[in-house]
Structure formats: structure tokens, C-alpha cells
Amino acid sequence: MPATSTPSAKRIAAASTKAAKADRNQLTPKDWIRAATELLIHRSIDAVRVDVLAKILEVTRGSFYWHFADRDDLLKQVLLDWQEQQTEQIIARYRKQGVQSAELIKELVALPFHGRAAMKGASVELAIRAWARRDEMARRVVDAVDAKRLAYLEECFSNLGFVLPDAKARAFLLYCYMQSESLFRNQGSTDEKTQRREFVARTLLD
Template identity: 60%
Template sequence: MRAISTEPPEVPAPPAKSQLTPADWIAAATHVLRDKSIDAVRVDVLAKVLNVTRGSFYWHFKDRNDLLERVLKSWRDAATEQIIHRFEKSGATPETLIKELLSLPFRGQSAQDSASIELAIRGWARRDDLARQALEAVDAQRLSYITRCFEAMSLPRSEAQLRAFMLYSYMLSESLLRTQGTEDERQARRAFVEHTVLARCCPCSETDASSSPQA
């Protein structure tokens, strides 16, 4: 029988200032998620990508789940909270803010990268509660902000919510279906949606709810 060691487990030494930070691991995990899948986001894979040992990972994170939680938090901060904060500080009119939102899917390579990451997270959320809850919170936060923009145009909340959903659905579709149509066609879609959501009178608000078809 082998003797049981009484020595404490080896603890990795503190990383030098020049070594990797948690943000480096989070960025690497996000890139692997985007380019492959959540199944590929593993400690051994990331260590190989970053050219370091596995021990470096455990200096910054408790385990893989800790890393995944922080990947989702980092995505939410970059793709939602920072954008809303920047818009709110701009002092722009609600109409201008809505036009700015409509322009987000058209902002070159950064918009394409953001859309690819979001598509990967939405795929992940289909089979994982952690990602699903994070995604639902992001969708709710974005819709709430857009609704407030429309309410600032003196629209009733019910109509503001409808227009916000239309605008947000368009933004997601344009981001995820960015190869559909020519550039002129994409710009025409954008102009049409902008005209529709900023119209002062919404046809649906003039229709009695009782007249809608019943299931």
C-alpha cells in the first residue's frame, strides 16, 4: 500500500507582473467560443492558446465555471452596459439615440466581431442555464433602455415597448444576417425601419385590441 502524503498540495506561485491577467484568459475564452464552441472552452485548450501552463489559470480562477461566469459578465459589460452608459452621457435627443442604435450593426469589423460573439453565446444559451439567464438579462436590459428612449418621445409605454421590440428585433436580424442583400439593400432596410419606428403615429395603436384575430 502506498503511503498517504501529508504534504499540502502544491500552490502555483504568484504570477509576475509581466504575466497574463484574468482579462487575457477571458479574451482567449471568448475568441475560442466565437471561433469554435463552448465545448472547446477548456483550461487545457486555453493554456495552449496562451502558451502557458494550466497552473497559471488556477491562480486567477477557481474553476472553469468561474471563468465562464466572467466571460458572460465581460460580454454583458462590453456589448450592453458600456454602450448604454456612453449613449446616456452623450446628451443626445431620443431620436438621435435611436438612429445611433440602428447604426450599430453597420460599424465595420467591430460590429461583425460583436455579432459573431453574440451568435455563439445565443447558441450556448440554448443548452446551458448559466448562459440562458445571462442572455435573458441582457435582452431585457436592452429592451428596457430602448423603451425608455421611445417614452422620452412622449409615447405611451405600451407603444414604446412595441416599437422597442421592433427596433431590437431588426438590430439582431441585421447583425446575424449581415450577408443578406447588397449594401444598398441593407441601407434601404435600415432607412425603412428608422422611418417606421420614428413615425409619430403607429397604426397598431389606432387599432382596437378586441379586433385582433383570436387564437
């Protein structure tokens, strides 16, 4: 016999629909991306799963699918969010400010030391680069980010009058230095870090 819809079944269905709508309305894609990024930092890419995120966010698994097609869609959005925040927005902000290239180089040399924001950015970056060593999608985004950042640094050095080969070499040295300070953040006292930073700036601008 075909199943009939009882009042009790209707109430359960209505409650489920209401709960799903509440989950959808309370959370945004950004909330899921932020939670996924935190899991990536503190555990690994393997830990970034829909069921784990739903438990952390205290919502149903079904609410996830209001915002993302599947887990791969979420992971792609995590990468694009990192690319936008840590590359596109930063470059756009510097362009808008119109800072002179020499001062900009000095500011970029100091960027790894910008307190908690720098530490958080470095943690995200390290986690994504670890992910990129084993995943093609992540590797493509990391390669694109590196290329965009290097091109911008080359532009800064070119604006200072360095010929293209020298601009490229100095851009690469600056980028490697910035990445290294993030990796070795506990090496040296505050004074030593300041001296190191000033030495790098002088060397690059000489």
C-alpha cells in the same frame, strides 16, 4: 523512509515556482477571458477548457488558478464581460453623451453596420446565444441582457412621447431588427441595406 529534499529537487521546485509566478504576472484574467471568448466563437463552448487555453496562451495550467477558481468561474466571467462591454458600457456611453432620443434611435438602427467592431460583436453574441440554448447560467445572463436593452429602448421611445404599449412594441421591433441584421449580414447590397435601415428608422419614429 521519509523522502529527503535533494539539491536537485530543490532546484526543480524553485524553477517551478518561478515559472508559475512568471505565468501569473504575464497574464491577466482579461487575457484568459479574451482567449476563451475566441474559442467560443470559432469552435464551441465545449472547446473552452483549461488545458486548451493554457496551450494557446503558452503557459502552464497552474497559472490559470491564480485568476479563477475553476472552469465554471471562467465561464461566468466570460458572460459577465460580454454583458458589461456590450450592454452596460454602451448604455452608459449613450447616457453620458446625452444624444436626443430621435437621433439615438437612428444611431441604434445603424449599429449593426459599424464595421469590424459590429461584426465581432455579432459573432460573440451569436456564440453566446447558442451556448445559452443548452446552459442555464448562460441563459440567465442572456435574458438579463435582453431585458436591460429592451428597457433602455423603451425609455428612448417613451421620451419621444409614445405611450407605454407603443414604446414597448417599438422597442421590441427595433431590437429584433438589430439582431436580424447581425444574422443576415450578407443579405442585400450596400445600397439595399442603407434603404432598409432608413425605412426602419422612419417607420419606428413615425
